[in-house]
Amino acid sequence: MPIRPKDAIKSALSDPALREALTANAARRKAARARAYSTLPEPWEVMRERAAEVRAAVLANWDEVFQRFVENARRNGYHIHLVTTAKEARQEALRIVSVEARRLGKESLLIAKSKSMVSEEIGLNKALEAAGHRVVETDLGEYIIQLRGERPAHIITPAVHLRRQDVGRTFHEKLGVPYTEDVAEMTATARRVLRDVFLRADVGVSGANFGIAETGGICIVTNEGNGRMVTTLPRVHIALMGAERLVRDMHDLALMLELLPRSATGQQLTVYVSLLNGPRRAGEDAPEERHLIIVDDGRRRMASTPLVDGLRCIRCGACLNACPVFREIGGHAYLGVHGTPTPYPGPIGLVVSPALFGADEFGSMAQLCTLCGACAEACPVEVPLPELILRVRAGYAPPSPPRPGEPLPPPRSKPAPGVPWHLRFFLSVYSRVASVPALYKIAQRLAAPVMRAAAPLTPVPFLWGARSKPVPPEPVPTPQAPPEPQKPAAQEQKRSRGLVEGFAAALQALGGEVRRCSAAELPECVLAELRNRGATAVCAWADDELPAGLAKALRAAGVRFTQNCAEAAVGITGALAGIAASGTVVVTAAAGKPLRVSLLPKAHFAVLPESKLVADLESALALPELKQTSTAVLISGPSRTADIEMTLTIGVHGPEEVVVFLVSG
Amino acid sequence: MPIANLFPTCLADTFRKRIVEATAEVLRRAGAEVRFPKGLTCCGQPAFNAGMRREARRMAEHTIRTLERYEGAVVLPAGSCAAMIRNNYAELFADDAEWRRRADALAARTYEFSEYLVDVLGVTDLGVHFPYRITYHPSCHMLRALGVDRQPRALLYALHGAVFVELPDADECCGFGGVFTAEQPEISRSMLERKVANIAKTGADVCVTADPSCLLHIQGGLNRAGVRTRMMHIAEVLAFHPTT
Numbered sequence: 090m091p092i093r094p095k096d097a098i099k100s101a102l103s104d105p106a107l108r109e110a111l112t113a114n115a116a117r118r119k120a121a122r123a124r125a126y127s128t129l130p131e132p133w134e135v136m137r138e139r140a141a142e143v144r145a146a147v148l149a150n151w152d153e154v155f156q157r158f159v160e161n162a163r164r165n166g167y168h169i170h171l172v173t174t175a176k177e178a179r180q181e182a183l184r185i186v187s188v189e190a191r192r193l194g195k196e197s198l199l200i201a202k203s204k205s206m207v208s209e210e211i212g213l214n215k216a217l218e219a220a221g222h223r224v225v226e227t228d229l230g231e232y233i234i235q236l237r238g239e240r241p242a243h244i245i246t247p248a249v250h251l252r253r254q255d256v257g258r259t260f261h262e263k264l265g266v267p268y269t270e271d272v273a274e275m276t277a278t279a280r281r282v283l284r285d286v287f288l289r290a291d292v293g294v295s296g297a298n299f300g301i302a303e304t305g306g307i308c309i310v311t312n313e314g315n316g317r318m319v320t321t322l323p324r325v326h327i328a329l330m331g332a333e334r335l336v337r338d339m340h341d342l343a344l345m346l347e348l349l350p351r352s353a354t355g356q357q358l359t360v361y362v363s364l365l366n367g368p369r370r371a372g373e374d375a376p377e378e379r380h381l382i383i384v385d386d387g388r389r390r391m392a393s394t395p396l397v398d399g400l401r402c403i404r405c406g407a408c409l410n411a412c413p414v415f416r417e418i419g420g421h422a423y424l425g426v427h428g429t430p431t432p433y434p435g436p437i438g439l440v441v442s443p444a445l446f447g448a449d450e451f452g453s454m455a456q457l458c459t460l461c462g463a464c465a466e467a468c469p470v471e472v473p474l475p476e477l478i479l480r481v482r483a484g485y486a487p488p489s490p491p492r493p494g495e496p497l498p499p500p501r502s503k504p505a506p507g508v509p510w511h512l513r514f515f516l517s518v519y520s521r522v523a524s525v526p527a528l529y530k531i532a533q534r535l536a537a538p539v540m541r542a543a544a545p546l547t548p549v550p551f552l553w554g555a556r557s558k559p560v561p562p563e564p565v566p567t568p569q570a571p572p573e574p575q576k577p578a579a580q581e582q583k584r585s586r587g588l589v590e591g592f593a594a595a596l597q598a599l600g601g602e603v604r605r606c607s608a609a610e611l612p613e614c615v616l617a618e619l620r621n622r623g624a625t626a627v628c629a630w631a632d633d634e635l636p637a638g639l640a641k642a643l644r645a646a647g648v649r650f651t652q653n654c655a656e657a658a659v660g661i662t663g664a665l666a667g668i669a670a671s672g673t674v675v676v677t678a679a680a681g682k683p684l685r686v687s688l689l690p691k692a693h694f695a696v697l698p699e700s701k702l703v704a705d706l707e708s709a710l711a712l713p714e715l716k717q718t719s720t721a722v723l724i725s726g727p728s729r730t731a732d733i734e735m736t737l738t739i740g741v742h743g744p745e746e747v748v749v750f751l752v753s754g
Numbered sequence: 755m756p757i758a759n760l761f762p763t764c765l766a767d768t769f770r771k772r773i774v775e776a777t778a779e780v781l782r783r784a785g786a787e788v789r790f791p792k793g794l795t796c797c798g799q800p801a802f803n804a805g806m807r808r809e810a811r812r813m814a815e816h817t818i819r820t821l822e823r824y825e826g827a828v829v830l831p832a833g834s835c836a837a838m839i840r841n842n843y844a845e846l847f848a849d850d851a852e853w854r855r856r857a858d859a860l861a862a863r864t865y866e867f868s869e870y871l872v873d874v875l876g877v878t879d880l881g882v883h884f885p886y887r888i889t890y891h892p893s894c895h896m897l898r899a900l901g902v903d904r905q906p907r908a909l910l911y912a913l914h915g916a917v918f919v920e921l922p923d924a925d926e927c928c929g930f931g932g933v934f935t936a937e938q939p940e941i942s943r944s945m946l947e948r949k950v951a952n953i954a955k956t957g958a959d960v961c962v963t964a965d966p967s968c969l970l971h972i973q974g975g976l977n978r979a980g981v982r983t984r985m986m987h988i989a990e991v992l993a994f995h996p997t998t
């Protein structure tokens with residue numbers, strides 16, 4: 090039974106716990122975003138203007154960029170599936186899964202899935218489950234709402250509407266663990282249950298934050314490590330990507346990555362940035378098959394309407410966090426006129442939902458906006474949201490869902506969707522009256538007293554206010570204090586620090602550790618940290634991929650090397666590079682450099698020569714090695730989540746400790 | 755003498771005439787020659803915001819035609835109406851070159867009241883004695899659509915005898931949103947409650963704003979909540995005589 094939008098709004102407004110959760114979300118996200126912007130390499134206005142240009146340029150040359158991306162991705166070995174509708178997308182995913190099921194001789198496959206809004210959009214889980222497969226959401230927030238049979242309430246923090254007590258009860262009921270309100274304990278439960286899923290999953294499904302035309306690779310940003318798991322461990326990886334989520338090259342990607350995490354969660358960089366160029370190459374431990382389903386589902390049609398700028402969106406969720414209406418009602422109250430849910434709530438959802446899925450159902454959502462402009466102010470790609478929302482209201486969104494063979498540009502919907510007839514009638518009469526001043530004068534004389542008199546009977550505060558006389562208040566004794574002057578926010582002076590100091594400070598701020606030692610001291614340095622943790626078994630890169638003599642010295646000291654990373658307490662890797670600005674270690678897949686070494690053990694030790702430090706993300710992404718591997722990962726500190734009540738918990742699916750040995754000389 | 759054509763705007767003119775009178779008074783005192791163009795009604799924003807562009811256009815054309823008969827600046831005591839003319843008329847007439855030209859010409863000489871005082875007339879201190887604890891609600895359209903924030907603040911900081919207190923979360927919407935408040939009264943009220951609570955926190959005698967729509971909406975909320983703070987338009991404050 091679909092819920093009427095009005096009822097959903099009423100029930101959201103009358104839920105004090107939800108209001109508290111949404112208020113806390115807005116306040117903390119806003120503060121975190123402001124803090125994160127202060128660490129940008131250039132002023133925010135400058136960077137977002139450039140980011141808007143980058144995205145607009147892609148849309149202006151969409152066919153060309155798209156072709157280049159698809160060609161390069163195919164050359165890398167991706168199986169590319171171009172689909173125009175949600176139904177085709179489901180069928181295509183199902184077909185890939187069925188082929189793998191036949192290959193394995195199984196009826197039902199275990200599918201581990203990381204967060205993907207496109208999968209919500211196309212209804213993938215339901216389709217896979219209907220075909221007899223088991224789909225497990227592995228992002229903590231998504232996992233919680235999957236257990237509860239709910240929909241995401243936010244595009245970034247799907248369980249934003251729940252309190253720890255709700256999650257505790259859900260875990261108790263569905264997983265049979267004792268009830269707890271301890272967030273770390275709940276996270277540990279999810280880690281334990283899902284670890285088994287990761288290791289056994291036949292297919293991994295993920296979204297894609299960006300497709301890079303230059304390299305033909307995709308980029309995925311995650312924090313918990315589940316995104317790395319599902320794109321590394323299963324033999325088959327299926328990624329879903331909206332057809333518009335492209336950037337031209339690594340230079341543009343660097344800019345996007347400076348803005349996306351800051352806007353989404355207030356992080357300088359997400360813990361993991363995975364660059365997935367293609368399936369595994371000889372000796373690597375990445376998936377044998379990588380499929381990319383590129384979903385149009387109304388996007389090209391949207392590009393032919395005046396709502397095209399909405400396609401710049403990079404799904405950071407900043408507009409949701411900034412929106413005062415979203416803060417009142419939360420994501421679940423954004424429904425079509427017949428109660429159809431949309432995966433895209435909040436300001437961007439008011440534009441994208443009708444533009445993609447049709448205004449007959451979703452046009453009325455555009456009324457959930459006061460046109461205050463806080464969304465546009467927060468948007469890292471300058472989507473002019475109020476203007477676009479006004480265009481949806483004016484009927485510029487197509488009326489129905491996309492159909493193959495539909496002409497471009499599509500027909501327009503009826504204006505003022507969702508405005509009740511009496512308001513429409515009033516505005517229509519008003520517009521005529523206001524065009525005849527004499528008539529207007531009469532109406533005005535009548536309106537004021539009538540509306541003032543009616544005020545107490547209406548729920549409209551404006552009219553209550555209109556009853557007040559503009560009487561100045563009683564004078565108070567003249568205070569002597571002068572007005573407080575406004576101080577412009579002091580521009581934070583950026584101290585230039587050495588790369589080594591910068592790297593260490595940034596990593597430590599993320600909860601990671603840095604040990605500095607000379608090449609000669611390195612084995613002793615590593616041994617000391619192993620002893621500290623009581624670790625006897627490690628999994629590591631191949632001996633000759635580690636600094637000379639390290640493996641030998643560790644073995645001589647009695648350290649056991651195992652191939653099974655899942656049971657090793659510590660994984661030891663080298664690194665391609667380190668990024669000083671964000672405390673990031675860059676690793677790439679290659680023979681002798683398994684990805685799982687930096688992923689499965691509880692602690693990740695990375696050995697990084699100081700000479701491999703670079704200043705910033707852009708310099709790191711320019712490294713040619715990143716294009717010569719199936720998979721590259723940027724790791725910034727231990728895995729983390731804040732999906733339950735926004736309580737930061739370190740150590741989810743990826744390592745809970747990251748120790749970087751900075752080797753001098 | 756600079757000419758200021760005063761556009762009273764429908765809400766102020768209908769529900770709080772004092773704002774219009776005060777605006778004229780302050781403009782005169784600041785050295786402008788104030789004119790009242792005959793036949794002005796509504797800029798068309800309510801219909802435009804509802805998505806009824808044909809109706810909005812009817813009102814916009816009337817507004818443009820009426821003001822074309824008058825030389826000089828057009829001054830509005832309402833940030834959101836000024837934003838409509840300055841930002842949204844261009845969109846409304848995007849497909850009509852001739853009307854677009856006329857709309858642009860009007861937009862180029864249109865000012866919000868405090869902006870006109872500070873940026874055009876170069877006035878900040880009008881010598882007004884206002885012995886109250888005050889705070890300022892920067893309406894969304896002033897702040898984000900027009901980018902006018904420095905000017906009203908300069909005028910308020912220059913008041914004599916006033917204590918200015920910053921409003922917590924000042925940049926947040928009060929929940930009016932034009933048609934929104936009639937369409938979604940529950941959400942609108944819920945947003946208003948937050949604004950009212952923030953105003954109450956300041957302990958201000960007067961909360962100043964430059965948009966009549968926010969003013970009436972918030973005043974309604976203050977009345978219902980029993981908060982004694984009064985909403986005043988910035989023109990009403992600048993026209994204030996302690997003795998009257």
